[in-house]
Amino acid sequence: MSSRNSQHLIWTFVALLTAALFAGALKWGKVTIDLPKPPIQQAQFIDLNFIQIQKPKSTSTPQPSPQPTAPVIPPKESPVPEPVVKPEPEPSPTPKVDPAIVKKQRQAKAAQERELARKRIEEKRRQKLTAQKAENARKKAATTAAGQRTVSKPSGISQPKPKYPPAARRAGQQGTVTLSFTIGSSGKVISARIAKSSGYILLDNAALSAIRGWRFKPARNALGEPVSYSYTLPVPFRLR
Numbered sequence: 001m002s003s004r005n006s007q008h009l010i011w012t013f014v015a016l017l018t019a020a021l022f023a024g025a026l027k028w029g030k031v032t033i034d035l036p037k038p039p040i041q042q043a044q045f046i047d048l049n050f051i052q053i054q055k056p057k058s059t060s061t062p063q064p065s066p067q068p069t070a071p072v073i074p075p076k077e078s079p080v081p082e083p084v085v086k087p088e089p090e091p092s093p094t095p096k097v098d099p100a101i102v103k104k105q106r107q108a109k110a111a112q113e114r115e116l117a118r119k120r121i122e123e124k125r126r127q128k129l130t131a132q133k134a135e136n137a138r139k140k141a142a143t144t145a146a147g148q149r150t151v152s153k154p155s156g157i158s159q160p161k162p163k164y165p166p167a168a169r170r171a172g173q174q175g176t177v178t179l180s181f182t183i184g185s186s187g188k189v190i191s192a193r194i195a196k197s198s199g200y201i202l203l204d205n206a207a208l209s210a211i212r213g214w215r216f217k218p219a220r221n222a223l224g225e226p227v228s229y230s231y232t233l234p235v236p237f238r239l240r
Contacts, residue, residue: 151220151221151222152219152220153219153229154183154187154216154217154218154219154229154231155216155217156214156215156216156217157187157215157216157217158213158214158215159214159215160210160213160214161210162206162207162209162210162211162235162237163206163210164206164237165202165203165205165206167202168200168202168203168206168237169239172239173200173202173203173237174203174237174238174239175198175199175200175203175236175237176196176198176234176235176236176237177194177196177197177198177203177204177207177234177235177236177237178194178195178196178232178233178234178235179192179193179194179195179207179208179211179232179233179234179235180192180193180194180195180230180231180232181193181211181230181231181233182228182229182230182231183216183218183219183228183229183230183231184218184228185218185225185226185227185228186218186226187215187216187217187218187226188215188216189211189212189213189214189216190228192208192211192212194207194208195232198237203237206237207235207237210235211233211235
């Protein structure tokens with residue numbers, strides 16, 4: 001209990017002391033002190049010409065200052081060298097020509113020219129023979145083509161009619177036999193066959209036997225030569 005009272009007294013004393021110090025400070029601030037006045041000095045003029053006025057910095061990009069141009073020094077003229085005079089070469093001595101060598105060279109050249117002339121003659125002869133063979137082949141082909149081309153057909157000399165077989169007549173057989181035959185250059189029938197049967201062997205054999213005995217004037221080609229000629233002929237058998 002006593003300790004609490006002592007602390008209370010201490011805080012009270014501190015507060016009073018603080019208030020007294022504050023009041024003394026206010027009072028001291030209101031007191032005016034008469035200080036001695038400074039002596040009056042005459043005005044002095046100061047020269048401000050030495051002060052340089054700085055211009056404001058420009059925002060534009062500063063232009064580079066031109067570089068000093070170096071003086072052009074003309075080149076020194078080099079001394080013209082004196083022309084060097086070369087001594088003219090001495091003419092070489094003309095070599096001596098051996099007459100035997102010259103003769104051999106001429107003979108070899110003449111032999112070469114003769115060989116070339118012989119080859120040219122042989123080539124012309126070969127070309128002439130080739131052209132002649134080609135002409136002969138062309139003529140032969142034309143002759144063969146003319147020989148194969150028939151100008152006139154064969155004409156009949158003797159063509160007796162085939163005999164009607166009695167057995168076929170009695171049996172009442174009739175029809176047409178188509179024969180294919182070839183007439184040779186002699187005018188005779190050299191081959192014959194039945195191209196289409198009549199349906200009766202008696203009539204077919206009668207037609208073949210009759211036509212093998214026929215005679216003709218042979219056909220001829222463009223050269224007038226007799227040539228073979230083939231025919232197809234129908235032979236009818238009719239009962240009357």
